[in-house]
Amino acid sequence: MPTILITGGHSGIGIECCKVLASKYKYNLILAGRSPERMENFAKELIKSYGIKVSVLAMDTSSLASVRSGASNCQKMIDKGEVDKLMAIICNAGVRLNGAPTYTVDGYEETLATNYLGHALLLELLVDSIADNGRIVFTASGTHDPDTADGKMMGIADEYDAVGLANTGKGGAKPVSRGKLYATSKLYMILYAYELDRHLRNAGSSILSIAFDPGATSGTGFLRNMPKPVQWLAGSAFMSWVLKKSGVTIGDIKFSGECLARVTADPEYANGSGKYFQTNDGELTERRSSKLSYDEERAIKLWKDTKTLIHIQPNEGSLKLR
Numbered sequence: 001m002p003t004i005l006i007t008g009g010h011s012g013i014g015i016e017c018c019k020v021l022a023s024k025y026k027y028n029l030i031l032a033g034r035s036p037e038r039m040e041n042f043a044k045e046l047i048k049s050y051g052i053k054v055s056v057l058a059m060d061t062s063s064l065a066s067v068r069s070g071a072s073n074c075q076k077m078i079d080k081g082e083v084d085k086l087m088a089i090i091c092n093a094g095v096r097l098n099g100a101p102t103y104t105v106d107g108y109e110e111t112l113a114t115n116y117l118g119h120a121l122l123l124e125l126l127v128d129s130i131a132d133n134g135r136i137v138f139t140a141s142g143t144h145d146p147d148t149a150d151g152k153m154m155g156i157a158d159e160y161d162a163v164g165l166a167n168t169g170k171g172g173a174k175p176v177s178r179g180k181l182y183a184t185s186k187l188y189m190i191l192y193a194y195e196l197d198r199h200l201r202n203a204g205s206s207i208l209s210i211a212f213d214p215g216a217t218s219g220t221g222f223l224r225n226m227p228k229p230v231q232w233l234a235g236s237a238f239m240s241w242v243l244k245k246s247g248v249t250i251g252d253i254k255f256s257g258e259c260l261a262r263v264t265a266d267p268e269y270a271n272g273s274g275k276y277f278q279t280n281d282g283e284l285t286e287r288r289s290s291k292l293s294y295d296e297e298r299a300i301k302l303w304k305d306t307k308t309l310i311h312i313q314p315n316e317g318s319l320k321l322r
């Protein structure tokens with residue numbers, strides 16, 4: 001049975017997505033993440049409930065060394081025939097941090113490293129292990145778009161310089177806010193998804209690169225780093241009503257997870273490469289992402305800066321993406 005690798009599959013939207021991939025689409029799964037016990041427990045549940053094969057892969061997306069080691073272990077599993085070639089990689093792990101910037105072992109601001117840089121490296125290392133007509137799916141966010149209520153609520157994503165952003169707040173400089181860092185990490189994911197699509201098309205590849213927004217979704221671990229009253233309010237029916245009235249995109253944990261599975265596996269989205277899909281109030285639709293996200297010049301600069309930040313080596317990276 002074909003296999004799908006998902007980061008952050010053992011929590012929130014990822015759990016619901018995995019259940020649909022297993023039950024409706026019958027895929028085997030690789031859960032990649034930094035919480036071995038939670039992943040093992042969820043893997044057992046999936047195996048018992050759906051009879052699929054589930055592997056667990058240690059990978060902290062905020063650490064370049066951990067992503068390299070995880071990708072290498074995944075490649076070994078494929079080479080040994082323990083798992084089939086990948087039908088998809090879902091870049092779903094993500095954090096919305098709070099307070100002053102924190103830095104990863106590589107010295108990068110943690111939001112940007114976790115949400116964006118780790119996934120970019122993972123794809124560089126594993127894109128050649130994706131089967132023909134396979135898919136790469138990015139869990140982005142409507143907060144990337146400053147012209148929407150989602151974007152205005154989170155902090156405006158508009159940073160051009162990824163290298164500067166990864167080092168924000170260092171040397172006594174005023175740091176970019178965490179909300180803005182989150183929104184910008186998601187803008188970067190979408191710029192990267194579209195640039196990846198262009199590279200894949202130029203290389204004659206049949207692999208798809210798709211961006212997805214699950215909508216503002218309560219009941220996940222997303223706000224776990226926010227103050228308790230914010231977490232409580234965000235989960236209330238009142239807040240859901242307020243957000244809807246304010247024009248914020250509304251997700252639902254089960255439905256958003258199902259939609260992530262659909263854009264990853266359903267034949268209906270076989271022409272979805274280079275496109276942005278969004279869950280809003282019970283519907284999954286294709287829509288335009290932010291104006292900035294279509295800026296090809298910006299995407300090319302980001303693509304190059306990203307390779308610098310992830311320290312891509314001459315023997316790494318895919319031929320398809322050069």
Ligand SMILES: NC(=O)c1ccc[n+]([C@@H]2O[C@H](COP(=O)([O-])OP(=O)(O)OC[C@H]3O[C@@H](n4cnc5c(N)ncnc54)[C@H](OP(=O)(O)O)[C@@H]3O)[C@@H](O)[C@H]2O)c1
Pocket residue numbers: 007008009010011012013014032033034035038059060061062063092093094095114139140141142213214215216217218220221222223
């Ligand atoms: N909920 C929303 O309103 C919303 C809206 C738009 C987009 N999103 C996006 O949807 C995705 C899923 O979020 P969610 O709402 O389901 O939240 P969640 O329950 O907190 O899930 C996030 C997942 O990311 C993993 N993760 C975080 N940091 C990691 C790291 N350094 N290395 C590896 N894995 C890491 C977490 O693993 P651990 O258990 O180890 O922390 C968890 O499995 C995220 O990308 C988020 O940005 C969410």
